[in-house]
Amino acid sequence: MMLSPKEFKKHLIETTISILWDQWEKLGAWISPEERLKFYSDPEAAIVFSWYFSRYEKRIQKISEEWISANKEHLNTVRLKRMLKELSNKYGITIPIKSRTEDIDKSKFMRKLDALLPENLLPRLRLLFGCSTKAEVIFHLLTMGNSNSNQIAKERFLNQKAVLVELDKLAKTGFLIEKRAGRERIFSISPDFANVLPQPIFLGSVPWVLLSATFMVERCLREDYLDDEYLIFSAFNDFRKTLVSMLNKAMECNVSLKQESAQGFYSSVVDYWICLTKKATGR
16 A cells, blocks of 8 residues: 555655664664664765755764764764765755864763774775765775666766766776777776675665655645645656656666656655665565
């Protein structure tokens, strides 16, 4: 049975907050999430979307503030700013910055981040290569496979020219293998280096999972639409191309998003999200 728009909005908010709790536990917060999810940790995504969803769960704002203060060495501030800018300019989602600036000598909520945990692959790479584009490029190629500079930049919220510079450097050192298909340059991790790097074991892209949920809550499931299903179905249909792109980047699910009618498309998006969350929990 299809969830009504009110039911789906409630489900979206609850599952997204669960994802954020899981992110913060992986990143060192003294909390016990209700469910452990198969996502890599992503500090910038956790911060940005905690700021947004703190309107529904105030405690995650406190967690994000303390994490920023206690873990500055793990934070890519350039990517954080770029993510906020892109969300505003491209997707019409303005997220107020709520972080504190002062240092916290002793946090009530934070333990030391364990970079050796498999799910903390990105913080581990940042310890090796700094909070840099290089670390982001290697993370993407390890977890998502062969890609070109444009794909990496879009999916990791990076500058495309900066990504290409790092790809060229890594290819020249033998860290990456480059293949050409016409004018396209495709890069992958060299087998010599792949053997000494952690093997990918988690699913999906948590920034795009969280962005998909935020976009639906903010742009499609607006409070002034919720009492009129026609307006909700129309809103989903109006953003069909954007939502399909977001959900496909978030995680592959065996749910078709090609239904022609507005109501059918809404129903398929609900099914896709439910499939995504079930895969993330391993159910």
